[in-house]
Amino acid sequence: MRSFDYVVVGAGSAGCVLAARLSEDPRTRVLLIEAGAADGPESMAIPPAWPTLIGSSVDWGYVTVPQPGTNGLVHPYPRGKVLGGSSSINAMAFLRGHRAGYDAWVRNGAAGWGYDDLLPFFKRAERAAGRDSDYRGTEGPMVVSSAENVHPLAHACLDAAVEVGHPVTADLNGKEQEGVAWLDTNIVDGARQSAADGYLHPASVRSNLTVAPNATVRRLTLSAGRCTGIEYSVDGELRWVEASREILLSAGTIGSAQLLMLSGIGPADHLREFHIDVVADLPGVGANLQDHPLAGITYSSAKPVPPTTNQHSDLIAMVRSRPDLPAPDVQLVFLDIAYHPPTLAGPTNGYTVGFSLMLPHSRGSVRLASSDPDTAPLINPNFLGDERDLAAMVTALRLAREAGEAQALAQWRSGEVLPGAAVRDDGELREYVRRVTGPYFHAVGTCRIGHDPLSVVDTELRVHGIEGLRVVDASVMPHIIGANTHATVLAIAERAATLIAR
Ligand SMILES: Cc1cc2nc3c(=O)[nH]c(=O)nc-3n(C[C@H](O)[C@H](O)[C@H](O)COP(=O)(O)OP(=O)(O)OC[C@H]3O[C@@H](n4cnc5c(N)ncnc54)[C@H](O)[C@@H]3O)c2cc1C
Known part of the structure; x- marks a missing residue:
């Protein structure tokens, strides 16, 4: 592949926003790389069929480790694996958290991510006709309808x-x-609207945006404290691509934490267990997993x-x-x-x-089970x-x-x-x-924003101690917000796109 200004890893909710927004500037060359296929079964479009997508070809098929809090149960832990990521298999509920949740992020070190900071980006993401325009957007890519x-x-x-x-x-x-x-939903004319439908497909006609499905990123390549590119595989063949500006990790709360650790960025002791060279000892990577x-x-x-x-x-x-x-x-x-x-x-x-x-106290983790990128990580939401x-x-x-x-x-x-x-x-x-009790599928928090020793990214979502690398997805939330998470992920990615372009 050619080299790019930005390589976005993961075409999920956040990755679709980044790819679409960054490629608005025709001089910027963007590669969006996704492990899943370009499309999935027809049932993906049919709103009441969403539960049938759990365990299907467009789900990573993760399970949790046995949960002591729920009698040792092992829960399916679906994550979308297709363009649109989890927004292609989710239940389409479109809800912001209460403003108090975002304002608490700021008090916990996430300056710039309060409700009033995010409001323009919530509005930018959505097209919600006939609502109070002080709070709701009317021009955004995601069409919001009330039942x-x-x-x-x-x-x-x-x-x-x-x-x-x-x-x-x-x-x-x-x-x-x-x-x-x-309930507000992303259902348009009776069909699901994923982030791929709303953001990516309209943008994919641009010659400066390359979308590469069926390509699994195996690790980041790092040199002298800088992230230079990614190693990925297509049909078992290893490939490599560079980013002249930044790698933007949007592989989701499970995938981003796993990829950082596979690349030597994470809790040093844990990485050494798997003989992974430690590039940055960031104990917060994979910690702080939360779900409703x-x-x-x-x-x-x-x-x-x-x-x-x-x-x-x-x-x-x-x-x-x-x-x-x-x-x-x-x-x-x-x-x-x-x-x-x-x-x-x-x-x-x-x-x-x-x-x-909406505001659980339990905190879990994502940990490696192996240094092999093909082995699913250990997911413990600690319900x-x-x-x-x-x-x-x-x-x-x-x-x-x-x-x-x-x-x-x-x-x-x-x-x-x-x-x-x-x-x-x-x-x-x-x-x-x-x-x-089981998951609501709202995993967040494994690469959280902050400046304390357990934070992973700074307030501009740059990974601490590594140049040229940001995380932009649900994993950066300092703690879970009081609502289903999709609308918030889009707003985070919208704001991130502005920060990056700046
Ligand atoms: C079953 C289900 C129901 C849900 N229902 C709702 C709901 O109704 N309302 C709501 O608000 N929220 C809901 N959610 C949560 C919401 O969809 C997520 O919070 C949101 O989509 C997460 O966005 P993300 O960008 O962080 O990650 P994702 O959308 O999961 O995107 C990550 C992307 O990265 C790709 N990827 C991962 N690893 C690699 C790799 N190594 N190489 C290449 N690509 C990789 C994945 O395949 C995926 O496409 C639901 C989630 C699920 C799973």
């Missing part, structure tokens, strides 16, 4: 949420980020639950488990399917009120590893059940199947939460 053809069950769930006291908010991505609302723990209460339905054309959750609520908290800490997600681990028997015709902690999360999940369960038991849902509710209406005691509920 069309709302499921009849979701209408009843809205009434239930109101009945138990949750205020209705017109726009959870707007000024009022608390209450119950129809997700569980649900599942009901059998008194009447057939009709199929949906949406992504199964038209309605969402952001609520506080205690009134004295500064921001919502629990998300309730109303699902028109019975969503529970396959280890438990659920109803054939049912629905779930899901609940998730419920912190006792406070278990207690908070029980509180969240009670909030979900309160809505699930509301009169407004009486016409749908045949009975509570999981955990079962008789299970009410705190100890039993804790045990149930341990059995059902």
Whole structure:
């Protein structure tokens, strides 16, 4: 391959933004390199089919290590492996975190990444018609729609949420980020819009942008403290390419941490275990893995639950488990399917009120299992590893059940199947939460921004101690924000593109 100004590693949510924005300048030569294929199965476009993509050809197929907090369960840990990355297999929910979360990043050393700093970039990413223009963008590549053809069950769930006291908010991505609302999604004319659809495909006609799918990066090449290029393989053949300006690592929370460590950037002791030469001892690489723990209460339905054309959750609520908290800490997600681990028997015709902690305390890690890039790393989200999360999940369960038991849902509710209406005691509920809690697929934090010894990148996302290398993806979040992560990853990448171009 020719040499490039920028080589972007990973065509996921962040990588698509970088490739599209940086190539807007026709003098800038950009290579975007992606391990997955250019496209995937037709079901990728069909919103309600998203759960079938887990474990498919467009998923890396990772699993977690056994999770002590969830009775030793091993959870599938999907990550998209195709142009668009995880935005091509995700559930298409488009939600910003509460402003308090980003402002806490700043207090923890991530100057420039507060809510007001990011707001122009949230707006730049989206095209959300008919909303408050102080908060919402109208010209961006990602089309945001609020559920069309709302499921009849979701209408009843809205009434239930109101009945138990949750205020209705017109726009959870707007000024009022608390209450119950129809969910914003990236669904256009009934089909998924991934970051590849929104950003990359329109840009890929440019002659200064080269997109290379089916190319797996194996390590970064480094010389005298500078990242000079990457080594990658295509059909088993090793190749190498240089970047005259920068390598931009956007391989995601798992992939970016793994690639840094394979390249000698990470915790020195851990790298030496695998006989990897240490280039930079950065103990924070791979640490601080966070995800939102997700569980649900599942009901059998008194009447057939009709199929949906949406992504199964038209309605969402952001609520506080205690009134004295500064921001919502629990998300309730109303699902028109019975969503529970396959280890438990659920109803054939049912629905779930899901609940998730937005600000969990548990911290996990990504560690190498081998110095061979083809070996999956050890992924430990450490669900419920912190006792406070278990207690908070029980509180969240009670909030979900309160809505699930509301009169407004009486016409749908045949009975509570999981955990079962008789299970009410705190100890039993804790045990149930341990059995059902799994990932919400919002992995962040393994290359976090900051200036303390456990941070990995500075406030301009440059890897500490290495020239010519930035990380731009979900891994740089100092801690998880109070929402599904995709919208935030796009805003981070939008801001990064501005910093890089400058
Ligand atoms: C099943 C699922 C459902 C989700 N649902 C939602 C949702 O509804 N709403 C929401 O907001 N968020 C959701 N998320 C999370 C959201 O999609 C992610 O936070 C976001 O897409 C992450 O973007 P990223 O750029 O950090 O990583 P990714 O989008 O994962 O991109 C990383 C890219 O790098 C590539 N890559 C990795 N390693 C290499 C390598 N060695 N060589 C070359 N390429 C490599 C990958 O193949 C991938 O394309 C979901 C995620 C999943 C997996």
